[in-house]
Amino acid sequence: MNALLEPVLDWYEANARDLPWRRPGASAWSVMVSEFMLQQTPVARVLPVFDQWMARWPTPEALAAEAPGEAVRTWGRLGYPRRALRLHAAAQAIVEHHGGVVPDDIDALRALPGVGDYTSAAIASFAYQQSHVVLDTNVRRVFARVAGGTAYPASAVSAVERRLGETLKPLERADRWAIAVMELGALVCTSTSPDCPRCPVRDICRWRALDYPAYDGPPRRGQTYAGTDRQVRGKLLAALRDHEGPVTIDVLDATWHEAAQRMRALDSLVADGLVELVGDDLYGLPT
DNA sequence: AAGACGTGGAT
DNA sequence: TATCCAAGTCT
Structure with a gap:
């Protein structure tokens, strides 16, 4: 039940x-x-x-x-x-x-x-409309709080979570159950500011019963961005998107000052298939 | 099995 | 202003 x-x-x-x-x-x-x-x-x-x-x-x-x-x-x-x-x-x-x-x-x-x-x-x-265990970040957070009594789930999906998903999954309307839990996590049981007064399961939430203990697991991976290759890749690709056809290398050079990092980022985009070398110093989106 | 991988709104 | 993080996947 x-x-x-x-x-x-x-x-x-x-x-x-x-x-x-x-x-x-x-x-x-x-x-x-x-x-x-x-x-x-x-x-x-x-x-x-x-x-x-x-x-x-x-x-x-x-x-x-x-x-x-x-x-x-x-x-x-x-x-x-x-x-x-x-x-x-x-x-x-x-x-x-x-x-x-x-x-x-x-x-x-x-x-x-x-x-x-x-x-x-x-x-x-x-x-x-099939019946599967659907574990996204919302579902995992709801499970962690309601059933686990913790603020956040671990970084990787665990066997315990899969088992819990199987246990809670109803025989009928499993797809609706899945989307409903996801929506609850997205709109009410949010990461930073959960709206517990509006939560339909607040009275059986373990995290709430324990008075919201703070997260005490390993540091959750923070994403640095400024100055990383990811940012440079983004700028290079933005330049390519904003032009109709292929662009010359000088257009790409203008997107980032540091040549070594710029070249590394461009090479990685080519390696990923996001960018193609289409001519002499001429680059474009993949054809 | 950690780390790479974009972006922009919210706090 | 800095940090967080939003329906993950791939290596």
Whole structure:
């Protein structure tokens, strides 16, 4: 018996956001696109890019027919542009191996580029209403607090969490349960300022019962950014996105002062397939 | 199995 | 202003 089930499902019924990939009739492809875009990226920033993307490429086949550089360009400033490349490659794999239809088998999904444990479970659950344990950062935080009595989960998914996910997963409507817990984590049981008074399971929350003990685990990995290769890669790619065609090296030189780091970043972009050397000192997005 | 990998809004 | 961090994946 899962004491969380009904309160969380009822809360979701009343509080779920109206998002395009959740609407009735939303295609499996739209669910897949949304999941790629939402990896480490807030909903508010995904929405406009998602709309452009789906208008231009309403099917895997449409995207697969394009140059990967167009995917990278349309990705815009969502961040982690390798996701755009992987989504493009996944679309090509879907066309080549699955008849252009987003597969409904979780293992087939998991084999696609850019699709890991979370995304495969999410697509199978939300596009095909299957029953899977879906462990994203929201679900893991809710579990850690309600059941574990701690402020945050560990950095990596544990066997205990998977077991808990299996235990709590209802026989019916498992997909709705999954999205409901995710939504609760996203809107109420947030990382920094949880809104416990509005929480449907506050009365059975272990973390609350213990009076919110502070996180005492190992330091959570902080992301430095200023001055890193990541920042330089971002500037280089932004310059390439902002030009119609290939750019000369001097355009790229203007994006960062330190030559050694600039070259290292450019080389890594080429190695990742995000940038192509198209001529003598001429660079462009992949064709 | 830590660390790399973008970006911008919130605090 | 500095730090946090948002539906992870890959190596």
